Amino acid sequence: MKKLTVSASPHVRSSFTVPHIMLDVIIALIPALIASIVLFGFRSLLITAVCVVSCIAFEYISRKIMKRNTTISDLSAIVTGMLLAFNLPVTIPLWMCVIGCFFAIVVVKQFFGGIGQNFVNPAIGGRIVMLVSFSSAMTNWTAPLEWKNGLDAVSAATPLASLGIGSDMTGLPSLLEMFLGVRGGCIGETCAAALLLGFVYLLIRKVIKPIIPLCFVGTVAVIMLIAGKGSFEFMLYEVLSGGLLLGAIFMATDYATSPITSKGKVIFAIGCGIITAVIRLFANLPEGVSYAIIIMNILVPHIETITKPRPFGAEKEKKSKKEEAAS
């Protein structure tokens, strides 16, 4: 006999749960993972595996120590691990990956209360800690596809490092190569085609809304178009290089650290774009996507306050005060 369970609302259960969303993100990241293996060899798979396993382990251990229920089954640790791995160069020593994962999961996520409570995107937090701590190892780029020739690693500059306003672009990979990811860089960020494939998948599954990625990339494109004095080639190189697409599609759209309202999302994304462009054009750092996202992540609570939607039918406070003064 079937038991009659009487429970409080909500009664309608949707399949749109955290594990489902995370699974969709993982699926969307698979093309970029495959591209990274093709471009940089099996070591990129090894790095991804180490990051994923250590993220899961840290999540499990820290939840156990803090005497909270285990949350590894929501798959969020796997997403963090994959995203962090995609932000690392292929030559990175594995123990550094573990330290990055420790910061991402334990400090950024679990110290602040676990999933949904992290104050910045965990993967970016981990990446910045690694970038600050191991700056030489984190910027040790290798040329793509060289691993097939049996060479260990051929160091190469990223296009972003050699790209400057007015500099000639003859030494750079062609735009098609840039689009396919045949360039130096972090393992998961180079292949624009694979990232866009993941973007389309996330859009179809309605996991993310297109506002943040489009505004983010659009802002960078517009600023670069102006800075490059109308050169579309320069603008396209800027958009396709660095971690812009990876950051805009997968990291800036993190639910916990991006605004809720569409208006807030636009402000957030344009802010990310401006900071990225300013860092790339004027600062001493070659790449600014991760710093841009982390700064805007911290500003999200303030963006939420100024974009708080008005309840239907409520009057604006200022208006009523003016009316009072008039009467």
Add this chain to the structure above:
Amino acid sequence: MAEKKSLGKEFTKGLIKENPVLRLVLGTCPTLAVTTSVTNAIGMGIAATIVLVCSNIVISALRKVIPSKVRIPAFIVVIASFVTIVQMLVKAFVPALDTALGAFLPLIVVNCIILGRAEAYASKNSIIYSAVDGLGMGVGFTAALCLMGTFREVLGAGTFLAGIQDLLVLFGDNVLGGWNGFDFNGALEFAGLQPITLFILPAGGFFVFGILMAVANKIADGMGKPKAVLGCASCPMAAHCTSKKEDSKCNKKEADAV
């Protein structure tokens, strides 16, 4: 004084229970700035302790003379005198420490621990108790700085007590055979590792500071008496309270929020 205090307790309360850095969160600026190495931490701790003990003694002796309206300027004058003395001594005998600490040595004048103890303790208690209180607080401060310095130096620079000769120069040249601290960098390199630079930077200082504070709170909660729970009579929410529990088990968080 109505209550008789034991000197031992006055001393030990500064170590963990009322540790100025980790429990009272005073003197945060020098704590974060000078703990990049243990040597600097020891130097800063000793300098602050000397100032703390001396100023506590003098302020306690003058506590009946100083009018309460101008007590803060009076305290500052006393503290500043001792800081000047200490600074001159450091410059004369340990010049390397003076270079390492830079502006933070004269800034002991405005260190909240010293002014805080003058205001909260020395201006109300007798000389001997004030001296012991200052010593306890100073030792607690030094211990906290050293602990932070140890984590930051070992993890961030791969050394321990590096540059200790700068301090040992007080006792003559080449004390301990010119030993100048441990250096793990060779061993780290051999193992394919390298120090985590973040810990030397201010951000890493905050991480270590936060974690140590959490640990100190845990220890202090464990060794102290169970927290006093306010009864309903003293609770500001009592008039609106819906639980009306007589055994004072009402939600204390709500009371705190008000």
